[in-house]
Amino acid sequence: MQQISNLDELRKVRQEWRQQGLSVALVPTMGNLHSGHLKLVKKARELADRVIVSIYVNPMQFAANEDLDNYPRTLVEDMRALQELGVEVVLTPNNQDIYPRGLKQQTLVEVPGISDILCGASRKGHFRGVATIVCKLFNMVQPEHAVFGEKDFQQLQVIRLMVQDLSIPLIVHGVATEREANGLAKSSRNGYLTEQQKQTAAVIYQQLQRTAQQIRQGKNNLHQLEADASKVIQSAGLNVEYFSIRRREDLQPAENIQTELVILAAAKLGNTRLIDNLLC
Numbered sequence: 001m002q003q004i005s006n007l008d009e010l011r012k013v014r015q016e017w018r019q020q021g022l023s024v025a026l027v028p029t030m031g032n033l034h035s036g037h038l039k040l041v042k043k044a045r046e047l048a049d050r051v052i053v054s055i056y057v058n059p060m061q062f063a064a065n066e067d068l069d070n071y072p073r074t075l076v077e078d079m080r081a082l083q084e085l086g087v088e089v090v091l092t093p094n095n096q097d098i099y100p101r102g103l104k105q106q107t108l109v110e111v112p113g114i115s116d117i118l119c120g121a122s123r124k125g126h127f128r129g130v131a132t133i134v135c136k137l138f139n140m141v142q143p144e145h146a147v148f149g150e151k152d153f154q155q156l157q158v159i160r161l162m163v164q165d166l167s168i169p170l171i172v173h174g175v176a177t178e179r180e181a182n183g184l185a186k187s188s189r190n191g192y193l194t195e196q197q198k199q200t201a202a203v204i205y206q207q208l209q210r211t212a213q214q215i216r217q218g219k220n221n222l223h224q225l226e227a228d229a230s231k232v233i234q235s236a237g238l239n240v241e242y243f244s245i246r247r248r249e250d251l252q253p254a255e256n257i258q259t260e261l262v263i264l265a266a267a268k269l270g271n272t273r274l275i276d277n278l279l280c
């Protein structure tokens with residue numbers, strides 16, 4: 001396994017693989033890898049001859065009041081886990097290649113419509129930061145496949161729309177959310193929680209399941225279902241940012257239960273912001 005931090009070096013490797021007719025799958029991450037990330041890597045392994053995992057904590061997608069400085073960085077452990085899975089390249093890009101003229105002068109990628117709702121409503125500019133870095137990673141690596149987790153469902157749909165709108169020649173794959181035994185979605189930010197809080201936080205997934213069950217039973221007063229669900233999560237001690245039943249494709253509010261739906265939730269437990277969702 002090779003660690004590459006320099007764009008010229010990456011291009012050289014990529015060029016060699018292209019000449020040998022080898023396909024590439026990219027798994028973009030911010031590191032601090034857990035079994036959710038490793039599931040994406042295993043998917044990438046199935047899809048292509050060569051796997052590149054990028055690790056980069058992207059400052060552009062963090063607002064000033066967020067956890068950029070505290071975000072867990074565990075490169076040594078991450079490299080060990082990736083080596084065991086037979087990854088060929090770990091890309092740890094340097095800031096000069098990523099933002100050559102600095103963050104403020106960077107050309108931006110904006111995906112309208114979907115970027116300002118749900119998580120984008122409270123995390124202003126977040127999805128612009130995500131779309132911009134992911135577009136750059138796609139251009140740097142030029143993979144045939146890219147793999148993302150459904151845990152960040154809005155992010156996945158933003159990236160799918162970007163790829164469609166900008167005619168980027170690759171296939172985006174989504175991988176189902178990996179969970180703790182109690183149902184809590186695995187996330188690097190779970191590391192901010194105490195053991196007790198991890199038990200409490202499982203209420204989010206339990207409630208997503210309950211609401212999905214109610215929809216399957218034909219309950220179609222979606223606003224009432226959302227309000228009831230928020231109340232349950234709130235009374236477990238979390239601060240609910242949203243609990244929302246949406247159309248899966250564009251994440252606009254669902255009008256009826258006949259379309260393909262996704263239920264999305266974001267809530268804070270102490271200072272830790274958690275997200276989860278369930279397709280239904």
Ligand SMILES: Nc1ncnc2c1ncn2[C@@H]1O[C@H](COP(=O)(O)OP(=O)(O)OP(=O)(O)O)[C@@H](O)[C@H]1O
Binds near residue numbers: 185
């Ligand atoms: N539990 C999970 N199951 C499946 N995929 C996941 C899971 N957690 C993260 N991913 C995916 O891994 C990729 C990298 O995510 P990231 O490095 O931000 O990890 P994270 O655990 O989501 O961290 P954070 O706490 O910042 O949300 C994304 O595509 C994300 O959707």
Ligand SMILES: CC(C)(CO)[C@@H](O)C(=O)[O-]
Binds near residue numbers: 029061130134152
């Ligand atoms: C896709 C991503 C690596 C872009 O920085 C990040 O948003 C993440 O880890 O989900």
Ligand code: BAL
Binds near residue numbers: 061152155
């Ligand atoms: N997992 C999505 C990246 C973020 O929260 O910034």
